[in-house]
Amino acid sequence: LVAAILAAAAFIVAFLQTLLEYMGSSASRNICSSSAIGYAARQVKWGWSLGSWKLKVYYPLLDMSQRTLMLNFISAELNGISMDDKMDSIRKAHDWAWRPIESTEAITANTIADELTVMVSKKKTKSERPHPVTTTDLDWTEYIQFKWYRLRQPFCKLIRPRASWAQILTIMGIRNTKDFTIELADAETVPGSMDTPVQRVKLQDLGFLAFILGFQSVELDIPNRLFQAFSPYGTITTHESNVLGKMLRFEGDILAFHALTSKGTSFSAYRARALISGRVSFGKYLSIGTHYPLKVIQRAI
Known part of the structure; x- marks a missing residue:
């Protein structure tokens, strides 16, 4: 009887060790950790799939529009x-x-x-x-x-995440991504050749971000789908992915970029977002996405 009890206990321990090792070695878990996606890892959800008998990980898909990011930029500064x-x-x-x-x-x-x-x-x-x-x-x-x-406000040491979009959020001081999470996506949809999930951003919003982050030179080639931004502290460049095609990668000094953006206020950048995006207001007249000669605008006013 004692031998049977010991054998059963050994079997249970071995089973639990195998289960924990299996869960801990999940590739989806590694690409959704805080070292991969920064503060967005707080919105990562976990689940267990009984059908495939494995751990399921869901990461947040974020609204990366300029208005949403700027509102959260202001909120982060106030907090x-x-x-x-x-x-x-x-x-x-x-x-x-x-x-x-x-x-x-x-x-x-x-x-x-x-x-x-x-x-x-x-x-x-x-x-x-x-x-x-x-x-x-x-x-x-x-x-x-x-x-x-x-x-x-517990102390959290700054960690530079691997994901480019997470690094940009860190520069802006955005710690809470819950308010602009669109939905949770299955981490298994991330190609196996990538070590982080991706986020989608419009070209106009990306140009706006490059401006407020202090990039001094931006090169855009729409036919060839190339975007490059240069700064003394880092770059945003286009890279080719065999699975997803053209992708953008940020490389630079997070703290140096944050020091640069801290010279102004997030609220002033938010108020200037229309002008930064190329919209010029003349009283009640607002040009959106259309270029007019100054003489035409002068006559219209």
């Missing part, structure tokens, strides 16, 4: 640590400052920072470099306020 009243009151009390995190800085849970923005001390001498503020620089009241903030 950043620099906009928190308690944290900003600490900054004002010491005459410290907010600035984007640099790639050479080591940010921990005790640093007054979120994933992209850090509080820095004031320079005491000209040669001294402002350093990130930590809990050791705070008094007890400020320490408790910061710990309460950290309890509500």
Whole structure:
């Protein structure tokens, strides 16, 4: 009897180990992890297919239109640590400052920072470099306020995702993709030769994104389906895929791009989106997608 019980227990343990190993080795799971698609991994759903007896993974298909992204850009900026009243009151009390995190800085849970923005001390001498503020620089009241903030906003170290679209969302500080998730798609539809899911974006919206991200040169060849954007901090280039055809890939320094976009405000970029997209308003007259000589517009007005 004892031998039978031990054999049954060994069988159950072996079965569970095999099942866990099978689930953990899912290729769909790997391409939908946070290291692959960044913050969008929070919307990934899991399920078990009884028919095929395997793990099913569903990733979010996002609305990548310029209006949707800009509204979420504004929301992300308003929810950043620099906009928190308690944290900003600490900054004002010491005459410290907010600035984007640099790639050479080591940010921990005790640093007054979120994933992209850090509080820095004031320079005491000209040669001294402002350093990130930590809990050791705070008094007890400020320490408790910061710990309460950290309890509500847990520390998450910035991870550069593999997907190009996820990197762009990270640059814009967009952490919550739930509000612009169109639907959940089966990760098995992603070609096996790709290590991340793809998102679709219109050419006009892509040009708008390239502008607000600070790309200095954009080349467009519609007949050959080529798009290239260049910046001192990175590039967006067209690559050929044997399965999906022409695809776009972003390569660059995420923190440097974020520092560049932080020089302005998301709201000002949102208000200028019509002008950036090539629409010029003359009073109640608005040209949308049509080019008019200035003389014609002058006569019309």
